[in-house]
Amino acid sequence: MTRTPRHQIESIVSLHAEVRTRAPLVQCITNAVVTNFTANVLLALGAAPAMVDIPREAGVFAGIASGVLVNLGTPNADQREAMREAASAATHAGTPWVLDPVAIGALPVRTALAAELKTAPPTIVRGNASEIIAFDGAGAGGRGVDATDVVEDAASAARRIALATGGVVAVSGPVDLVTDGIDESRLGNGDALLTRVTGGGCALGAVMAAFAGVTADRFAATVAAITVYNVAAELAAERAGGPGTFASLFLDALAGVDAETLRARAVVR
Amino acid sequence: MTRTPRHQIESIVSLHAEVRTRAPLVQCITNAVVTNFTANVLLALGAAPAMVDIPREAGVFAGIASGVLVNLGTPNADQREAMREAASAATHAGTPWVLDPVAIGALPVRTALAAELKTAPPTIVRGNASEIIAFDGAGAGGRGVDATDVVEDAASAARRIALATGGVVAVSGPVDLVTDGIDESRLGNGDALLTRVTGGGCALGAVMAAFAGVTADRFAATVAAITVYNVAAELAAERAGGPGTFASLFLDALAGVDAETLRARAVVR
């Protein structure tokens, strides 16, 4: 598919309008640190969050949801079981689901779980460079949630994962990379303050699930999610006095950002 | 009991002063998404939160607490056991306790648990219209935490629950309904931004437990909790730039709202 930057920007604007109109229901099985911020991000975006993360409910709900996020940040035993249920049910129902393999590599429980979930397979995989390299099976992992590798180092790992899963892979960094193994986009929006708020990356995974819930074009959904999110971060950063006020202003910006601003600011190549 | 609007407004003002003076200790067994916001709401109100939610401690603490909240949002196995302990201990000790049957109906684990807890019985039940209808046993539930029914559709379900439990039922919506099966109030304060912050409803359950901790009149406690909470939301909405700054300003308003403002703004009928 030929995706010119201009085509992609119109797609971002149009998918953003779809999300606001249809309020996709996003199931999040995510870590204890970021549940609150993630739910608030989805509400600000115009989506409907539902944190259904216990066994015997997670699978049921994945059949109802528009999109599902599975984030490995603090995967206790109950959550791991719920993640397996949800991934399986989502795949069977054709519900798009996003895997965020937080801090895999160095940590054994989540690394094994990630390898298992890879076969489901996930519709979109989102991580920093270190996580994507580890998910590809090649790296030793980073230190917790920090990336110790840079985005371009992870480009070939990202392509391999995309071809293996038949899905989309997004690598976060100063410039974000999106690939389905063939097509590739690099997205230049964002602000460093996003890395000073916990959940800045994790909540983006939920936003990807929201966008994937309104279109069958998951590459376009991923590009739109990242760009809307990062443009809102830029708007907030211009007015913030630091990471605390930034987090509040970011939610305001996500609720308020319009098509004109997206067109004026989106950096896609 | 005859409850004129004027009588009720004076009761709101007086119970609000009681909460600030006595700082009721509110035990919350609540979902992972909203614990932080709920605790901050209680602190801003002038109450003392305590999130004691593990087995073998939850029952002990329910005997010490002024009021207890049981919220079914993310009920893992440990929490379910803690909820049973706390509900039972609260009932035995005469401690008022609030049940928020989040998203019951569609989801099997929590729906079974809600049916079990109904017999404890709860002092106050709080939910949106879909949850109240499901709790009455008649509905199929909503989609997650969204109400797909409107408040007046749930009025007869609410009355039946109140008569069955001998307690009070509150249905959230643009106009809130409070009933004990005989008396009824409709409360007109609030702002739509409360629905754009996660925990906007859940934290209100904790505020009800705080007010119920300072009076034996649980109907009056419920009316006062809703009105103080929703007037604070109005004050915050007037200055907010969106849902992010709203959440911060709401806590400020809850900490600062005074008797004069409550009298001027309370809409009770």
Added chain:
Amino acid sequence: MTRTPRHQIESIVSLHAEVRTRAPLVQCITNAVVTNFTANVLLALGAAPAMVDIPREAGVFAGIASGVLVNLGTPNADQREAMREAASAATHAGTPWVLDPVAIGALPVRTALAAELKTAPPTIVRGNASEIIAFDGAGAGGRGVDATDVVEDAASAARRIALATGGVVAVSGPVDLVTDGIDESRLGNGDALLTRVTGGGCALGAVMAAFAGVTADRFAATVAAITVYNVAAELAAERAGGPGTFASLFLDALAGVDAETLRARAVVR
């Protein structure tokens, strides 16, 4: 060791610069209410949070981390096991670890766990007066997280704990006490608004772990952590309209506070 106030203030400034430069990796096994705020506090400070709190990962990570926080606020079964693993691994690796014995005394599960963890032993113990007295084995505990005792009542308990563990003990209050059983400092910074934000005390434990991660002098680390944290609280309180905006401004202040401000404001004796 002779620690003059002037010497201590220069040590605060210098350790603060170290934290910003080295970005210590702080593992937090903490309660569900405050994980988000704690992570944001560490990020604002310039440290790197990692909430690795499940069995079979917590011990592994404690060997990688610069410092570890174990907070007993909502200790479910998985977390209790993770805490034992992390405390043991940290002690073996020589990684400093902070114990915050939240609400021990009245609550049986955490009180037994605290007694067990005491023998690890913790590098720093942080609590309010009631918790420190209960940890010393002498008190009946407070009501949840509220201190019902005052700081000076806990001074001899704090000294006994410090001598028993060979570590440092900090008692929170209007004036904070830091002791290693021989040396003692009293720290006068802070603002009452910190007690109106949930996690105001809990997050300080994580900040202590960050400072202890950059120096072998744990007494100096504890003094520096408390002073930087409380000076930031003062800066935020001057601009806040209540506890909601205070929380955001506090993170901004923690990210922005500089050496000059620390020197001008630090109250150490």
